[in-house]
Amino acid sequence: DGGITQSPKYLFRKEGQNVTLSCEQNLNHDAMYWYRQDPGQGLRLIYYSQIVNDFQKGDIAEGYSVSREKKESFPLTVTSAQKNPTAFYLCASSIEWRQYFSEDSPLHFGNGTRLTVT
Amino acid sequence: SQQGEEDPQALSIQEGENATMNCSYKTSINNLQWYRQNSGRGLVHLILIRSNEREKHSGRLRVTLDTSKKSSSLLITASRAADTASYFCATDDKTSYDKVIFGPGTSLSVIP
Numbered sequence: 679d680g681g682i683t684q685s686p687k688y689l690f691r692k693e694g695q696n697v698t699l700s701c702e703q704n705l706n707h708d709a710m711y712w713y714r715q716d717p718g719q720g721l722r723l724i725y726y727s728q729i730v731n732d733f734q735k736g737d738i739a740e741g742y743s744v745s746r747e748k749k750e751s752f753p754l755t756v757t758s759a760q761k762n763p764t765a766f767y768l769c770a771s772s773i774e775w776r777q778y779f780s781e782d783s784p785l786h787f788g789n790g791t792r793l794t795v796t
Numbered sequence: 797s798q799q800g801e802e803d804p805q806a807l808s809i810q811e812g813e814n815a816t817m818n819c820s821y822k823t824s825i826n827n828l829q830w831y832r833q834n835s836g837r838g839l840v841h842l843i844l845i846r847s848n849e850r851e852k853h854s855g856r857l858r859v860t861l862d863t864s865k866k867s868s869s870l871l872i873t874a875s876r877a878a879d880t881a882s883y884f885c886a887t888d889d890k891t892s893y894d895k896v897i898f899g900p901g902t903s904l905s906v907i908p
Contacts, residue, residue: 682838713898718805720884720898721839736895768838784829785886785896787838 680705684769684788691763691795699754699791701769709775710752711785714738715766724767727752728775756793763795802885802902810907815872817902819885820865828861829886830870833901839884842870877908 682703691697703710708729713721723736727746741760746752752771756763768790773783803818819828827846831839845852845861845868852859858871872879882901889897 684838718900720900723895726895770838784841784844785831785839787840789838790836792836 682769682771682786682788684767684791686791687789689791689793691793693795694758695795696755696757697763697793697795699756699767699769699793701752701754701788703750703752703769703771703786703788705771705773705786706749707771707773707786708749709772710746711770711772712736712742712744712752712754713768713770715768715790721768724754726775756795763793765793767791767793802883802899804902805900806903806905808905808907809875811875811877813875815875815879815904815906817870817883817904819868819870819887819899821868821885821887821897821899822866823889825863825887825889827888828859828868829896830857830859830868831884831886831898833882833884835881842883872904875904875906877906880904880906 685700711726712724715721722738724742725736725744727733730746730749733744733746741757743755769788770785772785801820809815829844830842832842833839843854843859845859856873861868882903884901885899886896
């Protein structure tokens with residue numbers, strides 16, 4: 679079955695350490711996204727990638743970095759510069775950029791990684 | 797910036813009752829979507845309604861859109877315990893295609 683796989687499901691790190699969250703999709707989607715979810719808040723966009731070898735900052739990119747070397751992979755690194763890294767991180771994809779508001783191409787989400795930094 | 801806001805923040809009903817959630821937004825939109833999130837999981841797309849549509853149905857779901865009031869509602873009829881989840885509306889900004897705006901969500905509890 680096609681889908682998005684995020685790993686690990688839970689991640690614990692000490693303050694000051696960088697950590698990389700994995701996101702892999704086998705949907706053959708061009709566009710991929712990283713969102714952060716905090717309790718009681720909507721999803722906030724961290725980074726997005728319209729196509730392989732391209733990515734753009736979202737609303738809250740400070741303290742994060744990404745790469746898009748392969749179409750199916752969009753890893754997110756949470757650096758020590760991120761002030762409040764503890765959160766639930768969601769990866770998503772869509773067939774094409776700006777096509778996520780099509781019934782044929784909504785956003786598809788992974789099951790998230792819960793990161794705790796102490 | 798545009799923001800979708802769901803209302804109520806939390807809703808608790810008995811199984812078999814109908815559940816209504818509302819979403820308000822600030823700017824003109826092309827489309828509005830509703831997503832569902834089970835606890836600790838990713839979001840799942842439920843339904844999309846276009847700005848020129850007023851009502852749409854999908855199974856037990858009914859979505860309405862009032863662009864004059866910049867609001868939408870999601871009705872789940874004959875609720876089941878399995879409908880327990882958080883529900884989010886998502887809007888796009890008609891003047892900017894760069895991002896989807898998610899509201900903070902409504903947490904629905906359906907008591908068996």
